[in-house]
Amino acid sequence: MRFKLGLTGSIGMGKSTTAQMFADAGCAVWDADAAVHRLYGPEGAAVAPIGKIFPQAIENDQVSRDALRRIIADDATALKRIEEIVHPLVQEDREAFIAAHPQAIGVFDIPLLFETGGDAQMDATACVNVSRETQEARVLARGTMSADDLARILARQMPNAEKCARATYVIETDTLEHARAQVQDVLKDIEQRLQHA
Ligand SMILES: CC(C)(COP(=O)(O)OP(=O)(O)OC[C@H]1O[C@@H](n2cnc3c(N)ncnc32)[C@H](O)[C@@H]1O)[C@@H](O)C(=O)NCCC(=O)NCCS
Ligand SMILES: Nc1ncnc2c1ncn2[C@@H]1O[C@H](COP(=O)(O)OP(=O)(O)OP(=O)(O)O)[C@@H](O)[C@H]1O
Structure with a gap:
């Protein structure tokens, strides 16, 4: 494996969906959960x-x-x-x-990547992001958690804005199409880095 990309983001922001997009593009994907x-x-x-x-x-x-x-x-x-x-x-x-x-590129889906210091072992990091409203709607739609449960989890974790500020790449997960296009952009950038390495 020549390049390790850490993928993170808050609950319900689209890590698994985005990780699958990287897998579809030929990356090896590992899931911490x-x-x-x-x-x-x-x-x-x-x-x-x-x-x-x-x-x-x-x-x-x-x-x-x-x-x-x-x-x-x-x-x-x-x-x-x-x-x-x-x-x-x-x-x-x-x-x-x-x-x-x-595979040349491995993607590591790690919900608490920055909280646990796991980013130090990655070559680059990507954070998924969507509005707080969409996040809540997605989490509640699963039917396994209440708005209070979500608020409690969020209060204990680094705010997603801070995760995004620390990350090399930010992937907006407002639509599937938009996210897929950004995954392609990230992969192009990584391939360029590998060529110059
Ligand atoms: C102590 C444990 C059992 C507490 O579990 P609990 O389900 O109460 O945790 P928590 O309230 O944080 O999360 C509730 C649910 O939301 C999910 N969740 C929390 N944060 C995120 C996130 N950023 N992204 C996606 N899902 C998340 C959890 O997977 C869980 O399903 C658990 O955290 C544990 O086993 N911890 C030790 C293992 C560990 O350190 N794992 C971190 C990855 S290395
Ligand atoms: N780019 C996107 N466009 C539209 N909907 C999306 C996108 N990415 C994810 N979703 C939807 O948002 C919900 C949460 O996505 P997903 O399960 O990938 O999140 P997650 O961050 O892995 O969450 P968790 O780690 O909490 O399971 C799902 O219903 C998924 O279909």
């Missing part, structure tokens, strides 16, 4: 180490997110200890992915 799900799932590498410090987090040989949420609510140090286990395992998963994929 999917990696955490594998690590927490049956035979996942996080099950034993999390079970060692929080046996009550394990249900049916998997890590239960509901149980983790309860543990974190009761113990201010718990999230940090969980992250100390999960982050190195996520990194291992990403490195195995890089080693296994021959």
